Amino acid sequence: NAGVTQTPKFRVLKTGQSMTLLCAQDMNHEYMYWYRQDPGMGLRLIHYSVGEGTTAKGEVPDGYNVSRLKKQNFLLGLESAAPSQTSVYFCASSYGVGASGAYEQYFGPGTRLTVT
Amino acid sequence: GENVEQHPSTLSVQEGDSAVIKCTYSDSASNYFPWYKQELGKRPQLIIDIRSNVGEKKDQRIAVTLNKTAKHFSLHITETQPEDSAVYFCAASMEAGTALIFGKGTTLSVSS
Numbered sequence: 001n002a003g004v005t006q007t008p009k010f011r012v013l014k015t016g017q018s019m020t021l022l023c024a025q026d027m028n029h030e031y032m033y034w035y036r037q038d039p040g041m042g043l044r045l046i047h048y049s050v051g052e053g054t055t056a057k058g059e060v061p062d063g064y065n066v067s068r069l070k071k072q073n074f075l076l077g078l079e080s081a082a083p084s085q086t087s088v089y090f091c092a093s094s095y096g097v098g099a100s101g102a103y104e105q106y107f108g109p110g111t112r113l114t115v116t
Numbered sequence: 117g118e119n120v121e122q123h124p125s126t127l128s129v130q131e132g133d134s135a136v137i138k139c140t141y142s143d144s145a146s147n148y149f150p151w152y153k154q155e156l157g158k159r160p161q162l163i164i165d166i167r168s169n170v171g172e173k174k175d176q177r178i179a180v181t182l183n184k185t186a187k188h189f190s191l192h193i194t195e196t197q198p199e200d201s202a203v204y205f206c207a208a209s210m211e212a213g214t215a216l217i218f219g220k221g222t223t224l225s226v227s228s
Contacts, residue, residue, distance in 0.1 A: 031214070031215075033215060033216075035218075040125070040220060040221075041220060042122075042205060042218045042219055042220040042221045043160065043205060043207075043218040044218070045215055045216070045217065045218075048214065048215045050214055056214075056215075058215060059117075059217070090159065090160070096213075096214075097212060097213040097214065100167055100169070101147045101148040101167050101168070101209060101213050102147075102148040102209045102213035102214075102216070104150065104162050104165065105150075105162070105216060107159040107160050107161070108159060109158075109159050110159055
């Protein structure tokens with residue numbers, strides 16, 4: 001049981017290049033999330049998904065796109081990378097929402113992205 | 117939308133002292149408030165959470181209190197140890213619990 005995994009662990013891009021970050025979970029979680037973490041800014045929600053085939057915008061969605069074609073995978077795309085997108089990206093997943101509220105989110109190990 | 121404020125941003129204590137971190141939230145509909153600990157270079161991990169139908173929850177040396185009227189919640193760590201040194205994040209649920217909004221974090225340093 002690997003939990004939440006992210007690919008790649010590190011990446012350096014030039015401005016204008018594109019890339020896709022892959023998040024995979026083997027816990028049969030319904031909900032998945034993408035966050036970015038910058039010094040002094042905490043974890044900011046980029047996009048999230050409440051089920052296969054669904055996505056929604058979070059706090060900072062501009063410049064990113066996502067897809068959830070399979071329940072276990074959540075992809076984050078950068079179509080034209082900018083230096084402002086240099087960050088550590090975390091994926092998370094959870095069972096969703098129960099009778100007493102939200103369930104715990106489990107985080108992946110993170111991807112460190114540098115855009116030059 | 118939901119907004120979460122966290123204070124202080126840094127906190128230094130001596131080993132054995134208590135540490136308190138406070139958060140406020142804006143959406144009165146929020147009903148789930150987790151706390152995450154993140155060690156340097158690691159992923160955030162849940163250490164304790166509280167739901168809106170409970171005022172206080174304890175787990176060994178850590179406790180969380182919730183005041184729904186004032187819309188604030190706090191993390192209390194007693195008998196701090198050097199291994200408690202980390203960044204701590206509070207969060208509040210948004211949109212019927214579909215996602216979390218995090219505070220900016222508190223860097224806790226425990227010196228021996």
